Amino acid sequence: MDKRFCIFDMDGTLVDSMPIWKSLGKDYLEARGHHPTQAQLAAMGPMTMLEGAAFLMDTFGIEGPPERIIGEMHEVMDEHYRTDIPLKPGIRDYLEELSKRGVRMCVATATAEPLARACLERLGVAGYFDFILSCETVGKGKTQPDVYLEAARRMGSTPAETAVFEDALYAARTAKEAGFYTVGIPEEAYAQDWPALSALADETILDWRKAL
Structure with missing residues (x-):
């Protein structure tokens, strides 16, 4: 595909933050005396x-409102995004080449926009992107296509001419079913899904450093 419009997932695709995200819910619950099952963690x-x-709130009886819980989690992630989450190796050169073209x-990310922006600005790559769009802004997660469709609308593109870069199988499947060209990115946190993701995707990039 001659890529003219690109929508990038952030966590696990642009930046190596998935290990922290994967443990956030578990760490949050265990700090409050709860012991979630693997099925409960997977559901989240x-x-x-x-x-x-x-x-x-519903499953563990954590005291709300939801905004308070989100605020507490944001505080944890904010520190990581502002200080130590790194770029995936090779991604800066890949973005630079696309920009030159x-x-x-x-x-398009499930992460809140302020956190995503803080991370990408610290890493010096925010300027490559026209905008950062969060699932929270559109009110739907990536099991539904709203965030991709809104991103394409803002860029003035159609799904068929827009590439979506994703590391999560469920998100790539959503984009694919909505008519987007999908690019699968391997992520250790989703290693068990890689065979299905690589089969689903129109293209895969195993290493950003060798993608150009």
Whole structure:
């Protein structure tokens, strides 16, 4: 595909933050005396922060409102995004090359926009993107196509001419079913899904450093 419009996931695709995200819900619950099962943790994976907070309230009786829970989690992640989460190796050169070609790019992420922006600005790559769009802004997680469709609308593109870069199988499947060209990115946190993701995707990038 001659990429003219690109939508990038952030966590696990642009930046190496998935180990921290994967443990956030578990760490939050255990700090409050709860011991979630693997099934409960897996259920939280595709959720937005708001959906996850509601899940914690309903499943574990965590005191609300959801905004308070989200605020507490944001404090933990904010520190990581501002200080120590790194870029995936090779991604800066890949974005630079697309920028030189005049490709329009944006970020569509389940992470709150202020946190995503803080991270990408610290890492010096925020300027490559026209905008950062959070699932929280559109009110739907990536099990539904709203965030991709809104991102394409803002860029003035159609799904068929827009590439979506994703490391999560469920998100890539959502984009694919909505008509987007999908690019699968391997992520250790989703290693068990890689065979299915690589089969689903229109293209895979195993290493950003060798993608150009």
